[in-house]
Amino acid sequence: MANQLELKYGCNPNQKPARIFMQAGELPVEVLNGKPGYINFLDAFNSWQLVRELKAATGLPSAASFKHVSPAGAAVGLPLTETEKKIYFVDDLALSPVACAYARARGADRMSSYGDWAALSDICDAETATLLAREVSDGIIAPGYTEEALAILKTKRKGGYNVVKIDPDYCPAPVEHKDVFGITFEQGRNELEISGALLENLVTDEKEMTEDAKRDLIIALITLKYTQSNSVCYAKGGQAIGVGAGQQSRIHCTRLAGNKADIWYLRQHEKVLNLPFKADIRRPDRDNTIDVYISDDYMDVLADGAWQQFFTECPAPLTREEKRAWLDTLDGVSLGSDAFFPFGDNIERAHRSGVRYIAQPGGSIRDDHVIETCNKYGIAMAFTGIRLFHH
Structure with missing residues (x-):
């Protein structure tokens, strides 16, 4: 490993020179194949943090599918149903737990995952490499690769597929910096631990949350921690099913993520x-x-x-009436928001996509209206007290 790596260019071809480097010590990554670019590494480092935290929080192998520094999907390695295998187009493959995690992560929003950056919390095995080999993807980051997996990945993109290995024990400095317009910003890293303890302040009439719902809310919140804000995430069955990122208004986040969740479910019709x-x-x-x-x-x-x-x-x-009838059977969905809901219209939209559980910071002057709307639909909502903006 070295302390710097020269890049072809920055975000755009005219932005030269470009590199990643360490002020002290060596880079915690090794490029095993290909030549990752500036945006590739932004996706790689954000996605690695996400899957590392998902694994720590759930104890399950985790994966993410990233595009333009936000996740299109994130998931843990639960077994897939026959229907899920079919809609993720993996019903002809043998699937290890980590392969299941990536199949779920990529399957959440296959349109957005086209040309993605993949991240795995665990060593990439041959099953996951085989799945990746037939999809359009820019690269992958993982703590390691089996010999067979690496050989498979090296055949992708005419031998130029980007394969990055990261030191799983790497711990960054507690203060981080970035330059904007020649001015350096400094802040403490967001080391907030997301766990079930954040879901204890239930402010609605409905006070019950299933263990699956708690797991899904944790997945949603960790996903939001690495999603460009404003952002909202719908989750079900151990995976994100709709991520609304980078919107200027909360309701647009909720609609965007809800529409993606609806598409995920309609694919099962x-x-x-x-x-x-x-x-x-x-x-x-x-x-x-x-x-x-x-x-x-x-x-x-x-x-x-x-x-x-x-x-x-x-x-x-598939008629509008058929679509609505099918969507009315979607239930038990969890929803996380990176900041408070200012109005109950967000809850109205979430309800249309089967949301039963919500985690959000709280703190709006209209919290009473938001809670009242949840109570109307029997939704359990926890105020976490923490904001998860990411820029």
């Missing part, structure tokens, strides 16, 4: 599971087509005959 795709359709085209089929734009696709590019026969539309 019988009509979507049985779409008559052509055998030679590319994986990204299939994902895009599913997204269009679920959306209201599918009627336009029917009208202009574009469906013939992707399907062996014309599938009947």
Whole structure:
């Protein structure tokens, strides 16, 4: 290892020179393959922190799928149901626990995960490498790789796939810095530990939270800790199912994340599971087509005959009424917010996507209205007392 690594350029090709370096000591990372860039390393270091904390909080192998310094998905390594295997397109693969974690993380929002940066809390095994090898991805960070896994990953992208190994024992300095417009900012690192203790202040009439809900809320909060703010995360079954990042208003975060959660669930509808795709359709085209089929734009696709590019026969539309009826069966969803909800409209939107459990800081002058809206729907809400802004 060395104390610096020269990069091709910064965020954009005109931003040169570029490097990552340590003021003292050696870099805690080793590039095993490829040539990661500036944004790759931003994704790598943020995603590594996320999966490391998820593993510490849950005791389960964890994974994240990052794009532009925010997670498209994050998950722990619980076994997948047959339906989940099918919608994540891994029903033909053997899956280890860490492979299950990445399949979940990438499957949360496959449109956004296209060209992602992957992060694993545990050593990358052959099963996870095999899954990654057939997806469009920029790179991966993990604490280690088996020989077989590394050999598989080195065949990806004509041998140029970015593979980064990080020292799992690396502990950064307690104070961090960054430069903006030639001015150096300094702050203490956000070392706040997210655990079940943050979920004890239940302020709603509903005081019960299942253990699964607590786990999912912890996943949501840790995900938010490394998501560009403002941000909201929906989680269910050991994974994020919708992340709304970088919005200027809280309701737009809630809507964006809720729409993604709805798409995740609509992919499990019988009509979507049985779409008559052509055998030679590319994986990204299939994902895009599913997204269009679920959306209201599918009627336009029917009208202009574009469906013939992707399907062996014309599938009947998934009507608005069918979609609503299916979404009404979604339940037990957990939701985390990186700052307080200013109005009850966020709860109204969350309820439409099956949210039953919420964790948010509290502290709005309209907390009473937010609590009242939760009580209307039987939602259990905890005030954590902590904000999770990330910029």
